[in-house]
Amino acid sequence: MNINTSAISIDSLTARLRRRRGTSPLRRELLQLTIPILVETLLVMTLGAVDTFMLSRHSDMSVAAVGLANQVLSFCFLVFEVINLGTSVLCSQYLGARLRDRMETVVGVSLVANLVFGLMISLTLMFFSVPVLSSMGLEGPALNEGAGYMRIVGAGAFLQALAMTLGAVLRSNNKAVYPMLVILVVNILNIIGNYAFIFGELGAPQLGVNGAAVSTVASRFIAMTVLFVIVFRTTVRRFPLHIFRRFPSEEFGNLMKIGLPSAGEALSYSCSQLVIAYFITGLGLEALAARTYCVNIIMYGYLFCIAISHAGAISIGHLVGAGKWNGAYILGKYLLRVAVGWTLAFSVTIAVGGSWIMESLTANPQIIALATAILWIDVALEVGRPVNILFVNTLQSAGDVNYPFYVGLIFMWSVAVVGAYLCGVTAGFGIFGMWWMFTLDENIRGIVFLRRWQSKRWMHRGFAMAS
Numbered sequence: 001m002n003i004n005t006s007a008i009s010i011d012s013l014t015a016r017l018r019r020r021r022g023t024s025p026l027r028r029e030l031l032q033l034t035i036p037i038l039v040e041t042l043l044v045m046t047l048g049a050v051d052t053f054m055l056s057r058h059s060d061m062s063v064a065a066v067g068l069a070n071q072v073l074s075f076c077f078l079v080f081e082v083i084n085l086g087t088s089v090l091c092s093q094y095l096g097a098r099l100r101d102r103m104e105t106v107v108g109v110s111l112v113a114n115l116v117f118g119l120m121i122s123l124t125l126m127f128f129s130v131p132v133l134s135s136m137g138l139e140g141p142a143l144n145e146g147a148g149y150m151r152i153v154g155a156g157a158f159l160q161a162l163a164m165t166l167g168a169v170l171r172s173n174n175k176a177v178y179p180m181l182v183i184l185v186v187n188i189l190n191i192i193g194n195y196a197f198i199f200g201e202l203g204a205p206q207l208g209v210n211g212a213a214v215s216t217v218a219s220r221f222i223a224m225t226v227l228f229v230i231v232f233r234t235t236v237r238r239f240p241l242h243i244f245r246r247f248p249s250e251e252f253g254n255l256m257k258i259g260l261p262s263a264g265e266a267l268s269y270s271c272s273q274l275v276i277a278y279f280i281t282g283l284g285l286e287a288l289a290a291r292t293y294c295v296n297i298i299m300y301g302y303l304f305c306i307a308i309s310h311a312g313a314i315s316i317g318h319l320v321g322a323g324k325w326n327g328a329y330i331l332g333k334y335l336l337r338v339a340v341g342w343t344l345a346f347s348v349t350i351a352v353g354g355s356w357i358m359e360s361l362t363a364n365p366q367i368i369a370l371a372t373a374i375l376w377i378d379v380a381l382e383v384g385r386p387v388n389i390l391f392v393n394t395l396q397s398a399g400d401v402n403y404p405f406y407v408g409l410i411f412m413w414s415v416a417v418v419g420a421y422l423c424g425v426t427a428g429f430g431i432f433g434m435w436w437m438f439t440l441d442e443n444i445r446g447i448v449f450l451r452r453w454q455s456k457r458w459m460h461r462g463f464a465m466a467s
Helices: 010-018 025-056 060-096 100-127 129-135 140-155 157-172 177-199 209-234 249-281 285-298 303-321 325-352 354-361 365-397 402-426 430-455
Strands: none
Touching: 025 177, 025 303, 060 100, 060 129, 060 140, 060 157, 060 209, 060 249, 060 303, 060 365, 100 129, 100 140, 100 157, 100 249, 129 140, 140 157, 140 209, 157 177, 157 209, 157 303, 177 209, 249 285, 249 365, 249 402, 249 430, 285 325, 285 354, 285 365, 285 430, 303 325, 303 365, 325 354, 325 365, 325 430, 354 365, 365 402, 365 430, 402 430
């Protein structure tokens, strides 16, 4: 396909992106996607915070047990991302190429695949909760509470798998507002359910930690049901039953080609962070506490970057599906300026208010001093992080799915993990030395991804051709 004849004009797209009067279709699409995704991400973060806060009124031991159980659950849920990431990319590209029949087939295959994976995960978590948590050091009453929570929430893992898939379908079809509204309702229902079942209010039995689990599963069941109704009324008019007559192995293969390396990149990052947390634990409780506080504070600084990167990836998927490769390239450069600019502004604001923020969270002067300094170091890190978040998403949406995985695997482990150990532990620079190595890792990967985007070697790797 000739880029010059199939792509929209660079000048035309640039004019659309820079238009000052009125709102261009491209800007409107980005806005309609970014705001709901931003709110949805914030609500998901709030959901976890509310659970922790309400369980802390029950007992500190419950918070610790459920926190560890949720780490295991989150790790297991990465399996669902294999299908969900592929679903988002393929649906976006097929929609851009106006191949609606193939898009509907992908939806059916994705739901069936994640239902199977979800049921397997559910059975595993139900029957192996005690050995898994005991192997991670949980024992006594805490083990009983954590295992009980994991059994109940794990039994409903397939509900989360289906809900995540349905949300990916809606977002890729420019209907991101629906998942946002559903997670808002889930937040409200979860708060009411926690209040009722943890403490035995509103006529419900007092179940403690198991009550939180019951509330979580009930909320996820309602979310999945509502999302099913929305998807089959607004996006896919009927379930593509033809996939059971002759299973579309090509579409399933495409899902796995996209999903495995894409989820592998996220899995590599999660594993590297677990190893780094282990290193920091050896530095003392103050360093570990400072790291925990900073990670949770800093997340709010790049929250907008996550939202606009996901929105931009969907828009780029549409352009790629339509064969508008130069349009995707220009849009990526525009998104880069926005993501880096806003993330740096937020990170500087957080660093300026770092001392006040930390004093409101803890009275330990050593933790305050460590965290305040880290927040300033992190400003340099936030130059590279938005570049990585953006281009990992956009390269995957364009079909260049293997490159982000290999880059992440190489630099996360060689620079962030090994470098953190050598600089922070061996050389004795502590958590400050480690954070500078995190900064080096993020910025090196940022440069590599930027060069990849500018080289245009990711072009023509899509899975859809415009009809």
